[in-house]
Amino acid sequence: MPRPEVAMRSRDELFTVLSNRRRRRVLYYLLQHDVKQVDLRTLVDVLSEWEYGESVDDLSWKQRKRVYTALHQSHLPKLAEAGAIEYERSRGQVTPTEEIGEYRIYLEYVPADDIPWYRYYLGLTAIAATLTGLVWLSVFPFSNLSGLALSTILVSVFAVSAIVHAHHSRWNQIEMSELFR
Template sequence: MTATPHPESDCVEFVLSVLENLDTCEASAETIDNAFGLLADQRRRLLLQVMRTYGESLTLPDAAEEVAVRETGRQMPNISAERVHEVYLSLYHDHLPRLTDAGLLEYNQERDMVSPAALR
């Protein structure tokens, strides 16, 4: 009988890998906790991935569309406008302020543009 890989074992391996990297990290416990807090939400991770992928300023609506595509695994024509709007609102009101406060992204509200700050 062959063992089937369990998602939990992937998680264990990932945690062990992170812990190994933390052993050599010189950041304070508070900095590490803050970083994990920022990365705790999938939508924030996806927004950071989108901004790293493009490496340039995007309108927040374009970033929201790309986050929705990555969340659903579907292409834009197959994602409802309501879903994209919900992603936009959550980015605007929750995730983007956290990431800009942390210095990872910059946001120009007048132009509704998101820029990678520390991700460059």
């Protein structure tokens, strides 16, 4: 069950948390790897590699220290305060909370004028049910429509809708490079 202080956060507060690239990367790593707990050292290694584009073995101590300091002192406490993680500073352990899933949608691009697909499919279902009722009651001009023809029409309409929906969703996905800008 979400904690009340997290559930009451505004979108602006969530976006403030996500306004930093390192915090987005931490969330991305935790969401993609579905870990129960990760140590700070692992996060430092992963983020250092992403940030500098080199293997952790090729990075200098200074480069890794820069990432460590920022995570330890700023970014992980901010994510913990937002409720996305629990951070045990003394042990260097990061544990995702149930609320981390709330951030997933904000890591994806959702346009303001997006089609409300659930309403579209509810409407499509209502039209299909009405059409089925008209055929069943033999109301003209639907009285000559066979069950097979009706089924073909309905399946085709839902299939085309699903294809359009899948294309629309894929079009609006953020690429990994966009996430890390």
